[in-house]
Amino acid sequence: MANAGGPARQSDRIADPLGTRNCTILTGEQRWVGYGLAPNETPFRFPKNPPIFGSTRSYNIARGPAANNPDDLVVMFVRLHGNLTRDQEDEHYRQMFDRTAEQDALGIRGTGIVKDASSVCTPLPNTPKWLCYYAVYPRGMEAVIGGDAAVMRCSVVNNAKKAQCGTVNGPTWAHAAISKDRWSRPIFDKSDFNYRTPRGFERGTLGGDRHLFVVDSPLESPQHPEYNDPHGNSRLKHGFDLYPTRTPGVVNVWDHHADEVAILAAGLKYGVAPAAKIHSVNVFPEGEEDGALASDVLLALEWIERTVKNGGLMNSAVVVIPIEGSDQDEDLACQDFIERSLVPLGVVVVTCAGNGNREMTPQDPMYPLMSDAVIAVGGMNCHGEWWGDRFAAPVAPPGDQPVGSNWGNAVTLAAPCENIPVPLANGVERLVTGTSYAAPLVAGFVLCLQTGLHQHAEILDALMQNHTRLPPRNWDMRVLSID
Secondary structure, rough: OOOOOOOOOHHHHHHOOOOOOOEEOOOOOOOOOOOOOOOOHHHHHHOOOOOEEEEEHHHHHHHOOHOOOOOEEEEEEEOOOOOOOHHHHHHHHHHHHHHHHHHHHOOOOOOEEEOOOOOOOOOOOOOOOOOOEEEEEOOOOOHHHHOOOOEEEEEEEOOOOOOOOOOEEOOOOHHHHHHOOOHHHHHHHHOEEEEEOOEEEEEOHHOOOEEEEEEEEEOOOOOOHHHEOOOOOEEEEEEEEOOOOOOOOOOOOOOOHHHHHHHHHHHOOOOOOOOOOEEEEOOOOOOOOOOOHHHHHHHHHHHHHHHHHHHHHOOOOOEEEOOOOOOOOOHHHHHHHHHHHHHHHEEEEEEHHHHHOOOOOOOOOOOOOOOOOOEEEEEEOOOOOEEEOOOOOOOOHHHHHEEEEOOOOOEEEEEEEEOOOEEEEOOOOEEEEEOOOHHHHHHHHHHHHHHOOOHHHHHHHHHHHHHHEOOOOOOEEEOOOOO
């Protein structure tokens, strides 16, 4: 019998906006093209991903001129916490449906989620999911949505249009790869290493008034033309050398390593930030073959802290450490120092993931990479795939483990690291491989992001939100992709 006191009650199955009666579950390729629902199109979702129920019309209004947008609709980027259960995710989506219903009652039609920007790859074990979407609501809803416990970030998207782009020939495949939204073997095989640039782009100004600290071996070629500005003036600034003694004729296993790193980050022609100032910080004693001491790295970080404070370089400095970490207390002390002393100064530390082809976990950590305040960079090969065999079973002895990038939750993102040409002082190019060379590409770009005003967290957020892309395969981290 009908309920005489009000409208007939729908069953939970019919009323549920996520039920199959009301929301189509896509089983094939995700619909990547377009934003929102076309007229008469029903809501849909990819399995385990956000449902699409906002309209294309509302999206176009939000992106269009203010004169046609009386309700001040805006496009918002929403990222959810990666450790939510399916029930928690769906509860958030139901709340978004309820907010759309509230807007409908106010006469504002078509609001809701309009684009699924989540990863469709199954995350590896112990890896948080990448769940995010674009939604259209009145501007005042930004704080409301951002206040949800399930939401990590909610921000209004800038409506600025992008100018037409030209192309510039990059010096290496790595420079081209980090400027594109995809990279693959066919692209690499074409050897068409160009990248798009905005109109009026002046590459020579990138990283200007910013400072790069290279914690590594000493620079072997301080007169290298890559360290000059376009007028031939050196950009090398005062550094710190824990082991200044040099014996003529002694060959070290680490020779040229620091030069290669510095050039990829801030070289005049081969660097990402060709206008940055460069500080060499040597922590390798002559003849040492087993690596640097963590205690020396800590001393280097303390010197950098003093230099930043005394030089007024707050929010204007990047430290690149292309040295593998460890699980030792001294490396943990380096991590603590970075968090306690460098992050408050706006200093961004970028380190390499290491080449051990192993997973880093809380039970088997590598410091200082375990800190969210440190950008740990894994490796992508020249065909756009993961560098190494991360699914190889451990073998004995450990020295027989395949060489490749380490991985795990501690790795922030990946960047090119294989067969990258770098010029030596004599003009000969040398091909370099390893995550040591992925880190400076990211470090150089972070220098370009710094303004002297933005805090550490804002820089990391801008990097990950605006300048990374989803990987082409089943990885658990994003890839550097400069927008």
